Amino acid sequence: MTRILIKNAAVVTMDDRIGDFETADILIEDGEIKEIRPDIDAEASVDAKIIDAAGMIAIPGLWDAHRHTWQTGLRGILADGRIPDYLRGFRIQMATLYRPEDMYAANYAGGLDCLENGVTGLVDYCHNIINEDYARASVEGLKASGVRGLYGHGMVPVTENTFADGRGLSEGNEKADLSHNWRYETAREIRKEYFGDDDLLRFGIAPQELAIAPAAEVEQEFDLARELNARITFHSNQVAVPDGGMRDMHTLSEHGLLGPDVNLVHMTFTNPEEWDILDGSGASVTLCAETEMQMGMGFPVAVEATRYTEAGPSLGMDCTSSTSGDMLAHARLVLQCTRWHGDAVHYENFSHPKKIHWTTRDALAWVTINGARAAGVDDITGSLTPGKRADIVLLDMRGIAFAGWNRKDPCSMVVSQANSRNVHTVLVDGKIVKQGGPLLHVDPEAAVAKLESSHDFLNEVMDENGGFIPQPPVPLPLYEA
Structure with a gap:
């Protein structure tokens, strides 16, 4: 039996039945949380690895519930871009220039980036599957990183007339398989070869969007997911169209496709x-x-998602090509945007809102238990609950930047004050992958070198092929009406 005992931490469990602790210990046995309480006795610590967490806050591992991890090698390239720039730059230009080894490097480094930032769970929406080799490389990269999560096998064609302008995404690309049926067989093969139902990384399907594919095709892809017992991650209602917006929910409902296995992004x-x-x-x-x-792409819909779903939203950072992987910063941003959105009616009437309707605990739920729920694994992770797997982050609140922190409400400190630099220790499934320094289970320098090599290649072929967005830009009527 492998035991770990975390001592003297402030603990935010995100389990209302247990509550939080100003100071408590966490006992882990064979990767499972066994007990959380103050002063766990000496007998329980026999043969245990002791982690002294005095001055730290223990929280559930964070979740990023939507990321296109394959774009990790082009970090920040689209920081000043709009959605047409993204589609032209990534979906029409760069997608076709990637090699399988670039997919591996990006997903491997992307998974490690998550762990470095205290993100123990990831929903990867992998929509650059040009052929079977790309799928295999993507899965192998994520698995090698050691991150928990969901691999969302992209059904979006990188080879056909995906956009309304009629240009094929991989015209002239000899690597591309120009059919679509192979995606179904590849999904079945990948599912069987790489994934068990209880694995750290699980299998999902990312169907085509209704904005770009017939409903009948999308229905077939939902059916495939259910055949394979796969979670569904689905881009939905993200295009501004006249006359009241998109109608994805109507279409999904008419075809009987909505259900608890569907995560709408x-x-x-x-x-x-x-x-x-x-x-x-x-x-x-x-x-x-x-x-x-x-x-x-519109204003974030946290208010509506809270009202119309069982538990409220989860959060994803989407693309490191635009934003960082700091999910605590993301939670803080969404919390304040949501507060502003709810208070706007007061400002329009030149009055002050009197109450806070969205709390730091709401925001932390968005990036912990709700993220696990989006991936379909909230029964085993997402909160610090005895019986669940030990996905745990210790945030170091020692030092002048956090001196005087509010011990009576550690949750408020996590969301209002902490960020990635506070991430001291990270456990995934009870395995310590980070403790006070670099990641422990891999060679970070080798991962960086692999990704930088991919980055250099992609920039070279990008320049050889007219840049990130070749001129004149391809028209995108759907997004530029």
């Missing part, structure tokens, strides 16, 4: 009637607020 242009359809379906909603506001 963005939902920024969802009208009230569509929200009513979602209500009671069991589907979850993920916001990617930083990217949505930057790229012109």
